[in-house]
Amino acid sequence: xxxxxxxxxxxxxxxISGEGLLIxxxxxxxxxxSVTVKTGPFLSCSTGVDPDGRSFPSWxxxxxxxxxxxxxxxxxxxxxxxxxxxxxxxxLTDFCGGCLPDGYLSFVSYRLRDATGEKNxxxxxxxxxxxxxxSSGCAAxxxxxxMGVPGxxxxxxxxxxxxxxxxxxx
Amino acid sequence: MGQCFSDxxxxxxxxxxxxxxxASGPNDAVDHFFRARGEHxxxxxxxxxxxxxxxxxxxxxxxxxxMAVVYMKRRDGxxxxxxxxEVILNSLDPTWIxxxxxxxxxxxxQTLILHVYDVxxxxxxxxxxxxxxxxxxxxxxxxxxxxxxxxKRNRSLTLNLHNTNRIRGSxxxxxxxxxxxxxxxxxxxxxxxxxxxxxxNKDTFSKSDPFLRISRASENGGYIPICKTEVVNNNLxxxxxxxxxxxxxxxxxxxPLLIECFDFNTNGNHxxxxxxxxxxxxxxxxxxxxxxxxxxxxxxxxxxxxxxMKSQIFVDGFVEKQxxxxxxxxxxxxxxNFMVAVDFTASNGIPTSPNSLHYIDHSGRLNAYQQxxxxxGEVIQFYDSDRRFPAWGFGGKTPxxxxxxxxxxxxxxxxxxxxxxxxxxxxxxxxxxxxxxSGPTLFGQVINKAADIAGHSLSCNQAKYYVLLxxxxxxxxxxxxxxxxxxxxxxxxxxxxxxxVGNADFKEMEILDADNGRRLESITGRVATRDIVQFVPMxxxxxxxxxxxxxxxxxxxxxxxxxxxxxxxxxxxxxxx
Numbered sequence: 001x002x003x004x005x006x007x008x009x010x011x012x013x014x015x016i017s018g019e020g021l022l023i024x025x026x027x028x029x030x031x032x033x034s035v036t037v038k039t040g041p042f043l044s045c046s047t048g049v050d051p052d053g054r055s056f057p058s059w060x061x062x063x064x065x066x067x068x069x070x071x072x073x074x075x076x077x078x079x080x081x082x083x084x085x086x087x088x089x090x091x092l093t094d095f096c097g098g099c100l101p102d103g104y105l106s107f108v109s110y111r112l113r114d115a116t117g118e119k120n121x122x123x124x125x126x127x128x129x130x131x132x133x134x135s136s137g138c139a140a141x142x143x144x145x146x147m148g149v150p151g152x153x154x155x156x157x158x159x160x161x162x163x164x165x166x167x168x169x170x
Numbered sequence: 171m172g173q174c175f176s177d178x179x180x181x182x183x184x185x186x187x188x189x190x191x192x193a194s195g196p197n198d199a200v201d202h203f204f205r206a207r208g209e210h211x212x213x214x215x216x217x218x219x220x221x222x223x224x225x226x227x228x229x230x231x232x233x234x235x236x237m238a239v240v241y242m243k244r245r246d247g248x249x250x251x252x253x254x255x256e257v258i259l260n261s262l263d264p265t266w267i268x269x270x271x272x273x274x275x276x277x278x279x280q281t282l283i284l285h286v287y288d289v290x291x292x293x294x295x296x297x298x299x300x301x302x303x304x305x306x307x308x309x310x311x312x313x314x315x316x317x318x319x320x321x322k323r324n325r326s327l328t329l330n331l332h333n334t335n336r337i338r339g340s341x342x343x344x345x346x347x348x349x350x351x352x353x354x355x356x357x358x359x360x361x362x363x364x365x366x367x368x369x370x371n372k373d374t375f376s377k378s379d380p381f382l383r384i385s386r387a388s389e390n391g392g393y394i395p396i397c398k399t400e401v402v403n404n405n406l407x408x409x410x411x412x413x414x415x416x417x418x419x420x421x422x423x424x425x426p427l428l429i430e431c432f433d434f435n436t437n438g439n440h441x442x443x444x445x446x447x448x449x450x451x452x453x454x455x456x457x458x459x460x461x462x463x464x465x466x467x468x469x470x471x472x473x474x475x476x477x478x479m480k481s482q483i484f485v486d487g488f489v490e491k492q493x494x495x496x497x498x499x500x501x502x503x504x505x506x507n508f509m510v511a512v513d514f515t516a517s518n519g520i521p522t523s524p525n526s527l528h529y530i531d532h533s534g535r536l537n538a539y540q541q542x543x544x545x546x547g548e549v550i551q552f553y554d555s556d557r558r559f560p561a562w563g564f565g566g567k568t569p570x571x572x573x574x575x576x577x578x579x580x581x582x583x584x585x586x587x588x589x590x591x592x593x594x595x596x597x598x599x600x601x602x603x604x605x606x607x608s609g610p611t612l613f614g615q616v617i618n619k620a621a622d623i624a625g626h627s628l629s630c631n632q633a634k635y636y637v638l639l640x641x642x643x644x645x646x647x648x649x650x651x652x653x654x655x656x657x658x659x660x661x662x663x664x665x666x667x668x669x670x671v672g673n674a675d676f677k678e679m680e681i682l683d684a685d686n687g688r689r690l691e692s693i694t695g696r697v698a699t700r701d702i703v704q705f706v707p708m709x710x711x712x713x714x715x716x717x718x719x720x721x722x723x724x725x726x727x728x729x730x731x732x733x734x735x736x737x738x739x740x741x742x743x744x745x746x747x
Contacts, residue, residue, distance in 0.1 A: 020403075052409065056402065088695055094658075099625030105737055107661050109689070109697035122689070122697050 008066040013037050013074075014126045015047045017058035021078055021085050021112070021121035027055040028080035035059065035123065038075040040068045055121075064130070067092075076123055078112055086112030086120035095127040103128060214497060215353040215418075216320070217269040220255055222286060222331075224344040225262040228307050233260045234288040236309060237298060238346070240270045243281040254298050257289045262344070268298075272316065274350075274497065277723035279548050280316040284346055286331060310343035317552035319350045325501045326350075352497050358417040360450065363487030364399065364429075368480050369406040370467070372433040372441045377404045379434040380443060384413070386420055386427050393428045396420065401434040412487060415450070423450040429483065431465060442468050444479050457488035494741050496727040499734060502741035504633045506553035506730070508546070509623070510594055511616040512539060512579065513642040514566025514601070515609040518672070521602045527643050527672050528602055538671035538708055540595060542641045545719040546667065547591035550637060558587040560623065561594050564616050566605040573608045576615035610647035613640060614655045617666065621659035628663070632739050635663045635730050643672040645679055650693060656682065657692035661699040665729045667722050670707040679705050700732065 015035045021028060031051050038044040045065045050057035067074070077087040088110035095106035105128045114120040220238045228234050237257045241249040253270035274280070287306040310331030319327045331343040364382055372378045381401040385393035396419040402408035420427060426449050432440040444465025448456070456463060462482040469475055500506075519526030527538055536544065551557055561579035568577050578586040579597040581604055588597045620638040627634045646652050656666065668683075670676040683705040684690055690698040704725055706718045733739075 090696075091694070094696060099622055099628070101629040104628060107699045107736065109699055111691055111695045111697055113695070 008068045010064050010130045011039070011067045011074075012062060012064050012128045012130050013076075014062045015059045015076075016124040016126060017056070017060075018078055018112075018124070019056055019122045021055050021057065021080075023080045023083050023085050028085065030054055032080045033057045033085070034079055036077045036079065037063050037065055038077070039065050039071055043068070067129070076110065076112075076125065078121065078123060084115055086114045088112050088123060090127075096129045103130070214274040214495065215271060216274045216316075216350045216497070217271050217353060218253075218282075218319075219266070219269055219349045219351065220284070220346065221263075221265040221349075222344055222346045223263040224342060225264070225286065225331075226288075226309050226343055227262055228288045228309065233262050234307075234309060235259050235291065235294065236261065236264050237287050237289050237301070237306075238266060239285045239287065239303065241283040241285070242272070243283060249283055254301075256298055257294060259294070271353075274316055274320065274352075276317075276496070276727050277549060277720045279552075281313060282316060282348070283311065283313045284329075284348070285311045286344075286346060310346075312346050314348065315552055316350070317549070319348050320497050321500055321552055321555075323501065323503065324349075325497075350497075352495060357492050357495055357498070359491050359493045360415050360420075361487060361489045361491055362413045362415060362453065362485065363410070364413065365407075365409040365484045365486050366431060366465075367407045367462075367482050367484070369408070369431065369465075370443055370479065370481060371406060372443060377406050378443060379403050380405065380408050380431050381434055381440075382410060382413075383430045383432060384415070384427055385430070386425055409486070414491075414493075416493075420450050423454070425449055427453070431481075431483070444468075444481050446483060453485055454488050457485035460484075493735065494744070496731055498741045498744060499730070500553060502744055504635065504730075504734075504741065505555055506550050506726070507559075507627075507634055507636045508550040508554055509560040509562075509620050509636060509638045510543060510547070510579075511562045511564055511576075511613075511620075511638065511640045512543075512598060512601075513611065513640075513644070514563045514605055514607050515611050515642075515644060516607040517609070517611075517644045517674075518607060520607070528607075530599060530602065539598065539641050542639065542669045542671065542708060542719060543594050543598065544591060545717060546637075546639050546669075546723065547594060549723055551591055557590050559590075559594055560586045560620075561588050561597055562586060562616055562619065563601055563605060564613070565607070565609050565611055566601075567608045569604050575612045576619050577605070611642060611644045612648055612651065613642075613646050613668075614648065614651040616640065617652065617655040617659060620666075621655065621662055621664060624659070624662040624664040632663070632737070633742060635733065636665070637726065638664065638666045640666065640668045642668065642670060644674050645676060646682075649678065649681065652682065653690045654692040654694075656703055657690050657696050657698045660690070660702050663733055664702060665726060666703045668703060668705040669719065669722070670705065676705070676707050700729075702729065 015037070018033070018035070021033065031049050033054070034047050034049045036044055036046040043066055045063045047059045047061040047063065050059055071092065073089045073091045075087055075089050078085040090108065090110060094108055096104070100106065105126055107124075107126045109122055109124045111119055112121045112123055218240065222236060222238070225234055225236055235257050238255045239251060240253050242252050244250050252272060255266035255268040255270070258264040258266060272280070285303075286309040287303060288309050289301060289306050293301055293305070310333065312329040312331050314327055314329055319325060326347060326349040328345050328347045330345055333343060366380065369378055369380055379401050381399050383395055383398040385395045388394045397413060397415065399410040399413055402410060426447050428445060428447050430445040431443045433443055434440055444467045446463050446465050448463065462484045465479045465481040465483060466476050467479045518528050521528040521530065523529065529537055531537065547559070562576050563579050564575045564577070565573070566577065567573050579594070579601050580586070580588050581597070581600065588594050617638070620636060624636040627636070668679065670679060682690070682703045684698065684701040684703065689701075704722050706722050708718055
């Protein structure tokens, strides 16, 4: 039987730069820091290494990767060689769906956390959904707030999350 | 790309053409210097061209010989003449050649008064400057704000000339057309990438945290700072992010610039590591030859003379660019949309009490809320084409009994817009009667609503930029929730201006301003893309001093530009640079 691959749309992620990255509490050695973007268990793509940067690397490298329809978030990981510096999970709602128009170029930045959950730097990226027309691939969970009358606000998570962040409606 | 981002630690943002808003911490030499001397980092020179049509004919044997005089209304209300055109002989539809130069300032309302005179033939040989206006025949006058002219599509505004009881008879006095053109040099910019090596260590327990400050030579021998790089932490061989220098800032390529390298200290006493003096042309030569220059260290200790150091500075990038200016965007149809949110928490005091921050004084003296609304609204209204402003209140108990943190100021259940600044004032005054003060102070809902509006406008076009003014008397109660909302909104075409009124200790609010360099972080791990919040406490302003609200508004053009340039959004329908 032919396996039907679920529909997906490409997204364009430009990995711009990193700030304050450390490995074993020290700036990483030169020419080792790279970023991997993952949109699914078998979908990932990496940038090259930044030759100079160390703790403040910059890549400005564009990655085009497929985003499976049922995906809710993408993951970015910064590595120095084989060692993981830190990762962040980016919910789809941060760069598409809701009030943002299709194909909008979102500039986003995320706190990286290392394997133990400690803060370890910031990663700056831009993301654009390249797919044609619909934002069906995006898990849009926005609801328009009603005007004048106060809406019920969901309580924010007070804890630290290293896995899937909870997205909550406005 | 990447100019939207700021660095992590205290007061360390780069000041350049495309950088995020200039840090306005108490020790920022660049900003303080400008304010003290009245120079503005983003001021623009424009020239006005005047023409008129269907002027009154006061000469019996021939037509009028008209000349125009332009005045600016000063803060004290007096008129100051800023220029005159030449006299054109025998014409009722003159197009004057002589241009009038003025400095466009975004943050104040610049009111122009224009008079047209018929110059008698016996004065035709005199230089225009020497003409006594009371000896000439007055043909008419008109008035407008500079921002009214620059926001028009073709930057040209036609006004009717009026009678001021000096001319006999009524009837058409003709029209006057004012056109404003930016002096072209405001678009030229140079992108510079600097790097240093072998810097001296000025810190005891770690390495220096270097940044560069560039100053240009001024006429009286001193140096005026024009921009600085971000701070690179703990690094004696730093590479800084690209810096933008506009032609307005460095004037000419031969003008000597002073490049100083400082070690950043959180207490504000930055230590000079070394300096070098180079003109832009010499910097270009350094880049092309891939050479470096040695820094010169200041006298220190027992050594009273300067010394050439081993530290070197390299120019890794030198690119001449043309950038669209703020006025390029505005006159092509980009708009600034004003939104306002007023604090209705109980800490303001019951509005009927004269001590209340919401007290409406019927003698006409504006309370702090009204003042803030007027000062910001009056400037921004010209940049908003339909003058319909969303206006909300927060922290109050609405007539239906529930406390709302985002209710429509006009009392309408569905429509949140009012017309004009006078509409905001009217809605505010009536809300004071209908809404009872309550609490707590929460900004989250208002910011989310503003972000929603800004985000939705992107579907139509990217030519609208939103400015939310929040006026509050207290410190926000749920800081993290507010930070979450600000971070979510930080990639949208939105700036948030927060004015603190009253005597509360607003120290905590400065966290929102992110001027100490720490980027705001939401609870989901997302970090703010850019610094969109400006906070200022409104204290008593003494006559003649720059108002604090003006200082807030000064930042807006550069916030607008950094958003547009970062996304490569160009002005509408303009020729390629």
